[in-house]
Structure formats: C-alpha cells, structure tokens
Amino acid sequence: MGFHDLPGWLPEFCREQLGSEPAELLFEARSISVVFGLRLTGGAEVVVKVRTADPRIAACVAAQTALAEAGFPCPRPLTEAIEVGWLMVHAEAHWPGGELLRGDAPAVAVRYAEVFAALMDGLRDVDVAPPLPNPRWSRWDHTDSGVWPAIGFLDKRDQRVVTEHVLDIAVRVRRRLLASTLPPVLGHADFEAQNLRWRDGELWVVHDWDSLAWQPEAALAGAASAAFANAGPPSLAPIDSSAAFLETYQRRRGRAFTAEELEVAWAASLWTAAHNARWELLHGSVPLSGIALLDQAAERLRRANA
Incomplete structure (x- = not known):
C-alpha cells in the first residue's frame, strides 16, 4: 500500500484527533492489527493502530498510557481507543530504533x-x-x-x-x-x-x-x-x-x-x-x-x- 492508498477515514481521524493530516507513509505492518507509521503535515511522526472493534482494547490503551506517563519505555498513546465504524483505532508516538536481543540461553x-x-x-x-x-x-x-x-x-x-x-x-x-x-x-x-x-x-x-x-x-x-x-x-x-x-x-x-x-x-x-x-x-x-x-x-x- 502506498500513501495514496491509505484508508479514506484516516486523514479525517488524524485531523480531528491529532490536528494534522498525513503527509507521508513511513511504514505499514499487518498482523492481528494493521499499523500505519505516518509523518503528519506538522512534522510529527505517529503510529496509528487499527483492529476490529473490541472493548478490551480501551483497557489496553489506558494501561499503556499509564505506564508511559510513569516513565516505562513504551510508546505514549496520543489518543484513546476510538471506534471508527467496525474498527477500533488509536494513535501513539512513533518510537523507532533499537535492535533485537536474540538467543535463548x-x-x-x-x-x-x-x-x-x-x-x-x-x-x-x-x-x-x-x-x-x-x-x-x-x-x-x-x-x-x-x-x-x-x-x-x-x-x-x-x-x-x-x-x-x-x-x-x-x-x-x-x-x-x-x-x-x-x-x-x-x-x-x-x-x-x-x-x-x-x-x-x-x-x-x-x-x-x-x-x-x-x-x-x-x-x-x-x-x-x-x-x-x-x-x-x-x-x-x-x-x-x-x-x-x-x-x-x-x-x-x-x-x-x-x-x-x-x-x-x-x-x-x-x-x-x-x-x-x-x-x-x-x-x-x-x-x-x-x-x-x-x-x-x-x-x-x-x-x-x-
């Protein structure tokens, strides 16, 4: 998927919740959820996570927020979990970099x-x-x-x-x-x-x-x-x-x-x-x-x- 193939609801979500529209697609990942890494028109880099609506997600995002505010190294949510049609969506700060620590010893x-x-x-x-x-x-x-x-x-x-x-x-x-x-x-x-x-x-x-x-x-x-x-x-x-x-x-x-x-x-x-x-x-x-x-x-x- 390229930048022009982003879901139609995503620019409005970013504008309403983050104050800027997407300007560049940094990456996309698909597993249980779909994850978009975006650079907004204001320059901020964010990650938007999309999955099927599920009440448990709101608790997960709230707990992640509490941990981030306490200083634990995890991306800080920028929005709550928000229902968009049949989807549950939230945005968080982009936290790139680092390496895998491999091995099972x-x-x-x-x-x-x-x-x-x-x-x-x-x-x-x-x-x-x-x-x-x-x-x-x-x-x-x-x-x-x-x-x-x-x-x-x-x-x-x-x-x-x-x-x-x-x-x-x-x-x-x-x-x-x-x-x-x-x-x-x-x-x-x-x-x-x-x-x-x-x-x-x-x-x-x-x-x-x-x-x-x-x-x-x-x-x-x-x-x-x-x-x-x-x-x-x-x-x-x-x-x-x-x-x-x-x-x-x-x-x-x-x-x-x-x-x-x-x-x-x-x-x-x-x-x-x-x-x-x-x-x-x-x-x-x-x-x-x-x-x-x-x-x-x-x-x-x-x-x-x-």
Whole structure:
C-alpha cells in the first residue's frame, strides 16, 4: 500500500484527533492489527493502530498510557481507543530504533526476566477494567466447549490433523491452570523478543500493548519464560532458560513463588506452546513448537504437577 492508498477515514481521524493530516507513509505492518507509521503535515511522526472493534482494547490503551506517563519505555498513546465504524483505532508516538536481543540461553533469559519484572511492577497499580477476553493464545480460562477457545478461522480447519500428543498436553495444562485459585492481575501476554528492542545493551522499548491479559501473575511469568526468545516463528525456550527466567523474576519482584505458583508457571509455559503447535498443524507450517513439545513436555508437565 502506498500513501495514496491509505484508508479514506484516516486523514479525517488524524485531523480531528491529532490536528494534522498525513503527509507521508513511513511504514505499514499487518498482523492481528494493521499499523500505519505516518509523518503528519506538522512534522510529527505517529503510529496509528487499527483492529476490529473490541472493548478490551480501551483497557489496553489506558494501561499503556499509564505506564508511559510513569516513565516505562513504551510508546505514549496520543489518543484513546476510538471506534471508527467496525474498527477500533488509536494513535501513539512513533518510537523507532533499537535492535533485537536474540538467543535463548539462560543468560539471555535473565535479561528478559529483569524487564518482565519491571513491567509487571509498573502495571501493579494501574487501574483499568480487566482486558477480557484474554488474547487467544492465553485464553485457557474460556467457557467454550472443548479444550481450545472458539476461534472461527482456526475452528473451520480440519481438526483431525491436531495430534493426540498436542491435545493431551493442552488438556492436562488447562486442567491444572483452571484448578488454581490464584488471583488474576494485569500483565503482558505476548512477551517475545520480537516485541522488544534494545540499544547499547539496554532496553530501548517494549511494544504490543494490545496483548495485555488478566491472568495470575505466576501464569503470566511462566508464559513469558517459555516465549521470551521468539523473534520469528514461535518455539519454546529450553527448560533451563525458563528456570533461569523464573528464578530471576522472583528475585526482582522480591518474593519467592509458592509451590502452587511454580506449578502454575510451568503449566502456563506449555499452554501457549500447545496453542502454537496446534496452529502449525492446522496451517501445515514448520512444526517448531511441535518439535519442542516432543522434547520438553514431559519435564514441564512434571514440574507443573499436571
């Protein structure tokens, strides 16, 4: 898409909400949402995020605003989440630059765990409505029939290709997670390398605040401990790296997890991987998560008491 192919509503949105119209398209990215990087006629560079209207988005943008105002390195929203027809749109400051921190060794896990602990500490006092329903890859608490949450574009595919191994893991970890009585908190549910940037060895920025979730702290930390290294197609970090992540997280947060919290953390580390393995099977893609599950599931299930 070029500058002249921008959606017809976008210039009016920028004029009304930001005081200037788009003058240049800096970039465009498409995933779950569509993201436009724009230079406005007044010279400011902004990012406009567009996704299907969903009430949870307003809470995510409000939480991102609170974090940015408190000094956490994330782009500052310039508008609230605004409905534009069947879309939900908001603008935020453009925060370019930085590099990926790649690798899945324990030493790398420690770096990511330190950031996640600071992020969770920053969200502790943020007062927003729970951003429900949770993102589909962390929605083990759904009330739909079956083990997986209802996701139309996945459910219409041939479910027979999903192996018994993947289904069994999902059933066991979901049972363990639902048996927990731990209270939910606000946290980042897509804490992957691709959503962070670093500069000169220090954290530069954290992106993807649409992926906030309302789950127990231990579950959010456990999921992050498994996914932190994902910089492309998702897989599963090595077990010793997840252990290093969880140990560092507890130390940085200033308290040790209880036995139940540790089990929940290890269970959550498998749920997202099982979701990703199902995705791979349904789409016929390279089974990176599936292979990792074959190697690691037994030990992670043991640690989860699942």
